[in-house]
Amino acid sequence: IEGSIATAGQAVAGSAAALGWFDLSTLKEPYRLEGKKTIGLELAEQLEWSTPDLLIYPTGGGTGLLGIAKAYEELRAMRWLGSPLPRFVAVQAEGCAPVVRAWLEKAATTTPWEHPVTHAAGLRVPAPFAGRQILEVLRATNGTAIAVSEAAIAAAQCLLARLEGVWAAPEAAAAVSALGVSHVQRSSRARTTPPWLHYAEHYASSWLVAVGRVPTTGHPEPAGARGGTERGGPPSSPACLDRQGLLSLRARGFAGQEPQVAGDPRSAVAPAGDHISMTGQARDEGAPVATPTAPHPVLRKYYTGxxxxxxxxxxxxxxxxxxxxxxxxxxxxxxxxxxxxxxxxxxxxxxxxxxxxxxxxxxxxxxxxxxxxxxxxxxxxxxxxxxxxxxxxxxxxxxxxxxxxxxxxxxxxxxxxxxxxxxxxxxxxxxxxxxxxxxxxxxxxxxxxxxxSRPSSAVGSWLIRVYFQRVLPLVMRLSTGSVQPELLMKYYWDTIAECVPPDTILExxxxxxxxxxxxxxxxxxxxxxxxxxxxx
Incomplete structure (x- = not known):
């Protein structure tokens, strides 16, 4: 499957619905959660049956975070843990942060993230299935959710490589870069970025520009998003999070989902000046807001809703x-x-x-x-x-x-x-x-x-229906030996027959x-x- 984890999940759900399979995708079966739970069990054992103060976890679908929380709860129920649960910190990329947005808005659950864009593919989950449960864990443990920039992730990768000889995946590097956002600490001081991450972000951003990943010009940033000399660093350094803890909703030039582009990989990068809104609002301010109009009703013979x-x-x-x-x-x-x-x-x-x-x-x-x-x-x-x-x-x-x-x-x-x-x-x-x-x-x-479009005359409509619903599916079944094109043609006709009238489309x-x-x-x-x- 080409695309993000969400794309794969959609394909699995569609195949399950179309072919009668059992859906084994994230959190629709118990085994993945139980497997992730072993992380929490090992951590507890290695820390001599105690818990850390903080548990910072890169969060896409949330299975890992929930599995570790489940492990700690079960160990506490068995009285194997004497210390309280750690504060859970969910880390997401700025370009796909539905959990962070819900956390900042004090929402009960997440809403789908418009235009998910990050090269950390494991974090590119725009609609986590367990959004409500993730937020419940964060609130129950007095935790938080933060977002980090693409430059901060790259900076953390470079830091780990230099200090530890480890080239981390961007998802793991996101958790390291989160250490630079001080509201993961037990402190009420103003949130600042430590010097090492500030300078690393600056040089990582320069490196990304050099290889064509980020345009050299962009859009004005929100007030306070750039640290400048008040943080003692280069004024051009990108920010992980603005100083009020709100997401800096800028695309940083990642105008396409890079793994989903074929041909010249540079075609995924938008020219300088392109801007992708991450707010879920209409990006063309001149476009009127339209009343939702489905092209046809739900076709329950193919899917349930x-x-x-x-x-x-x-x-x-x-x-x-x-x-x-x-x-x-x-x-x-x-x-x-x-x-x-x-x-x-x-x-x-x-x-x-x-x-x-x-x-x-x-x-x-x-x-x-x-x-x-x-x-x-x-x-x-x-x-x-x-x-x-x-x-x-x-x-x-x-x-x-x-x-x-x-x-x-x-x-x-x-x-x-x-x-x-x-x-x-x-x-x-x-x-x-x-x-x-x-x-x-x-x-x-x-x-x-x-x-x-369905012909307006009764005879024409009957002829086209027979052709698309009977003749063409049979020809394709006989010529290919597959039921897939046959099913496609039958579905094709049903969408034609049930489609809204042309006047609605024009309106x-x-x-x-x-x-x-x-x-x-x-x-x-x-x-x-x-x-x-x-x-x-």
Missing amino acids: EHDRQPFVTALFDGAARYYDRVCQVGSLGSGRFYRRWVLARSGLAGGMKLLDVATGTGQVARAALPVLPEPGAVIGLDPSGGMLREARKSLSVPLVQGRVEELPFGDDRFDFLTMGYALRHVADLGVAFGECRRVLKPGGRLLLLEI VLRRSGFVAVERRVRGGLLSEYVGLKPAR
Whole structure:
């Protein structure tokens, strides 16, 4: 699975729902928690059945923190421990800190973190399953939660290498860098960064810039986020946490989830000036707030509820990925390649533009754009399915990013042209998806959504239903010997049949801030939704 731990968890959940498997992902079975518990048992034994004052733990899904807490509670119940529980400190990366945010907001549980960005992959868990339990442990032990910057993590890696000869994983280094945030100590003094971490952060930040990981220019920081001479260090040093204990919500240039990028790894790094909001609020202040609009109701024959929809869809496309090009060729009767090139040209695609193909799949729309945009980096593809991206890489040499249209990992005003081919029915919320499309388009940028719509005539609707629901699934089953493309085609038809009417899609596009919105219909079946982002 390409992507974060959360991506793998979604794929497992989708496969479990689609294939009737038992889900063994984090905290849905007892063995991982019991395994992590042995850390606490060993610590207690090594400390002669006492506990440390502090237990600082890098926290993604929280299994380790909860397992250690469980060990200590059981040892206390057996009266093997005489000392009180340690203060638990959950450490997260600034770019993905749902536990820290919930802790600062005094919330009962976590909420999903928008746009998780950190090179510490084990900490890139935007929606921990056990968020409530993690916070309960922190409160019960008078602990805390802190976030550390990417530069601080790199600095701690360098420090461990120099002093101990150990090159630590970034997740482990995050715990070491947390030692530099003094509110993990039993002190009421103002939180400051110790000199060693302050200077190490400065040099680590310089190193990251030198290798192209962080842009040399950025955005203004919150008041107090830079220490300057009041901390006795270089004024350009990044801060782990601002001095009020609030997260410094800056992307530091990590505009893409690096392990999820194929091709040139530099394509994951946004140019200087890109900014990713980590607050969960709309990042384009000009975009109106849209009422949630699902493209179709929950299809309970495939999944039980909205929370299962995305994992199911991802698993479905992963399983059918190697057959997808054949499905498209048979489904379009061989006309798809010509049509895609024709509609791109008719919609205004021209040389010198930069195009983002959302839900690129195996790259068919992106491939059709290459004759017009042959320059490196002019076409970028994005898809939530790792299986689809693997297939795309076999014949497509453009940057490919794993992600969802509802959370586009790109800065504002990046693209001249944005396409999404036959995937509108698979998003969670049309308003959120269209708002993100508008955000990443440049002023005056063009949107093109290709879709299959149910014909208005009864005869046409019946013919298309028979073709997609009966003929095409049978042909694919016989030609591939696999049930995956057959299931995909049946699901495909059901989403077409249950999709909201075109007028609703047009209205949500307008409500999301697009102008010159219209729908063009080809043969009563193919819909082309177009719109422009207003010029400033």
